[in-house]
Amino acid sequence: MNGSWWQDTVVYQVYLRSFADTDGDGVGDLEGLRLRLDYLRDLGVDGLWLNPIYPSPGADHGYDVSDYTDIDARYGGLPAFDRLLADAHARDLRVLMDLVPNHCSAAHPWFQAALAGDPAARERFIFRPGARPPNNWRSAFGGPAWSKAGDEWYLHSFDAGQPDFNWRNPEVAAYFEEVLRFWFDRGVDGIRIDVAHMMFKHADLPDWPDHAEYNILAQNQPEVHDVLRRWRKIADGYGRDLTLVGEVWVPAIDDLALYLRPDELPQAFYFDLLLCPWDAARFRASIGGGLEQIAATGATLTWTLANHDVHRTVSRYGLVSYTDGPPTRPRGTVDVALGVRRARAAMMLLLALPGSVYLYQGEEAGLPEVLDLPDEARQDPTWLRSGTADYGRDGCRVPLPWTASGPSFGFSSSERTWLPQPDWFGEFAIEPQIGRPGSTWELHRRALEIRRGIGGPLEWIPADRRDVVAFRRGDLASVTVFGDEPYAVPWGEPLLASADAGPGTVAPSSTAWFRV
CATH class of the missing domain: 3.20.20.80 (Glycosidases)
Structure with missing residues (x-):
């Protein structure tokens, strides 16, 4: 590897x-x-x-x-x-x-053949008979994970137009x-x-x-x-x-x-x-x-x-x-300017990782x-x-x-x-x-x-504040301030920052890279 x-x-x-x-x-x-x-x-x-x-x-x-x-x-x-x-x-x-x-897709030739009654095609999907759905599973998109086709039910972990394959076949x-x-x-x-x-x-x-x-x-x-x-x-x-x-x-x-x-x-x-x-x-x-x-x-x-x-x-x-929503799609009031500032900082932190x-x-x-x-x-x-x-x-x-x-x-x-x-x-x-x-x-x-010049394993750099994440890879140090106050860095040559700050300082809600 x-x-x-x-x-x-x-x-x-x-x-x-x-x-x-x-x-x-x-x-x-x-x-x-x-x-x-x-x-x-x-x-x-x-x-x-x-x-x-x-x-x-x-x-x-x-x-x-x-x-x-x-x-x-x-x-x-x-x-x-x-x-x-x-x-x-x-x-x-x-x-x-x-x-x-x-x-x-439900339009896939295999599933169309299954709906037409081809026994071999039906075995490629998960069909079960019964007056009620075979179990209480839910679709990842909401609603039941089973839909009726003729006198049987078929499993779809997502939309009804996306029948699950039977991987035991x-x-x-x-x-x-x-x-x-x-x-x-x-x-x-x-x-x-x-x-x-x-x-x-x-x-x-x-x-x-x-x-x-x-x-x-x-x-x-x-x-x-x-x-x-x-x-x-x-x-x-x-x-x-x-x-x-x-x-x-x-x-x-x-x-x-x-x-x-x-x-x-x-x-x-x-x-x-x-x-x-x-x-x-x-x-x-x-x-x-x-x-x-x-x-x-x-x-x-x-x-x-x-x-x-x-x-x-x-x-x-x-x-x-x-307001509501899952962690990946939360809803509520968004401060776009703050979000842009933090997203820029997160991107730089991400690109510094091995x-x-x-x-x-x-x-x-x-x-x-x-x-x-x-x-x-x-x-x-x-x-x-x-x-x-x-x-x-x-x-x-x-x-x-x-x-x-x-x-x-x-x-x-x-x-x-x-x-x-x-x-x-x-x-x-x-x-x-x-x-x-x-x-x-x-x-x-x-x-x-x-980033093309960054190499080596990650080594954490101790920080005297809980809202700071700092680490080093080779001769590059990455410092991210999650809080609302600037952070003084007593070492290194500034390379790039997601937000402007004074010399030797990382701005709030920002990431800065230094050569050390």
Whole structure:
């Protein structure tokens, strides 16, 4: 594993529908991304991860896949993907695909055959007879996890349009091994595995006791590790240093470590830090715990603070009063200026850590969450399945503002985008920030540039205040002040700061890097 590119890479997550549109339909496409590959190279990332772009009816905008070995024609099809891959590689940018093995679309030929009564096809999914649902499991999107099809029920851990595969059927395992080979043969550099911990369910499908927060019966089953070992063997067999990145939501860090054994996943997202509020003690405990327990496996940490499923960091860290919502999507009053300041600081802290980092599109511009989308515009299935109690994930998926004015702020030639952009989006436009000293985009670019010279293990630097997190890697020291008072640093040459302060001082709610 030593020296693998993915151990310290920075990958830019592309939610393609919302990145850049070239054909004027208000939906992002592969050509829009291809034409902005120089933008990603200039920003300083090492690669990109594409959320699912396979053919899909769009019940969950790509996470309901109807064909795993093709690209949706709305995005340009396989020819557009091949052009993107070639041009990305020409710029030394790695490309990762997103694989969805827990479930497919109800439009997938296998499920359509199952509905038509094909016995072999039905065995590829989880069907059970009965007048009532087989158990009390709930969908992650709200409502029951079972829907009726004829005289039987089928399991869907998410939307009813996303039936779960039966991973105890060897045909399912064989199918996905071929899918992996298809994309590796095509030249991709890695695969992000959606809900990698959920492929297997308890064989007896018993009731979920008391609806505990984490349904252990529907996820984190021991059999999943055998599948991931086979996939790791396939990836390693190519001799190209490919990676597999697991999306693994488990109750504890030691559970996550089980997925990162030398013959299993090379990488799995460490979500614990993403779940931390703006608090020094929580950040330090999360970083320390992750480094201690994940390092014991021989793996490196895979860090992120934002993605397509959670509120943007500006709005999470700028929350000054809480109303409702889960930790990843809290609602309440947001101080945007405070959120931007803290998000800038958190980004610098993150990029100083050992391991790999995944950045979600738009974070480099300091975009806040769009919290006030019109109800009629919302498309996340969580919104309806929760009875409109959970506002869902649409707010972090609104198409990017590239310019301060013009049709859809430069995203498309069309005024109408698949999710509406708010009037204030132009204030956070990307292109006006490029080259502007002090902008959030330039802070990202410079931090990514400096990061390439950072090396060595993390060593904590003692601080005489509880609201300060300080550590050293090689000759770089990172100091983050979580509180409201500046912090004096008696050593080091200033390199970069997320907020201005006097000489030898770190400003409140900011991070500064020093050469020591």
